[in-house]
Amino acid sequence: MYLILVYDIGQKRVGKMLKLCRKYLHWIQNSVFEGEITPVKLKELLAEAGKIMDEEQDSLIIFKSRNEKWLEKEVVGKEKNEIDTFL
């Protein structure tokens, strides 16, 4: 499936979360990721994320689509991807 993931995480935990998400998805903006992922890998990602998150303060939203073609993406302004490759 195709996934968009957005997190809103406290400063202290954001580094860990970023590292985790980049293991599974492409980083497209500060707290936004996208990519193809299998249900098993997604479960793994969410389990790991749950360990990092403070459920009182943090949140994570995912949008799943069975097919990437059903989503059209448009970026206005600076694209994060250029930076991503250097990190």
Place this chain on the structure above:
Amino acid sequence: MYLILVYDIGQKRVGKMLKLCRKYLHWIQNSVFEGEITPVKLKELLAEAGKIMDEEQDSLIIFKSRNEKWLEKEVVGKEKNEIDTFL
């Protein structure tokens, strides 16, 4: 069409952008919005956003889907919506 909008905006401009996006869409997380929007309204929103944004620093990503049914949303942790209604 159904829209997901995520922005990454400098602190100074974020208040204006939030206010603008809430005029057109539902606020679901710090910098994430979703909702049904017509192509004309989207054009209007992007034109207004362009005036607020610093194109060197800020970015805005939109994902369009012809049908909301093609997207399945899942929220982990705190939901922003509860707060939204009080603001």
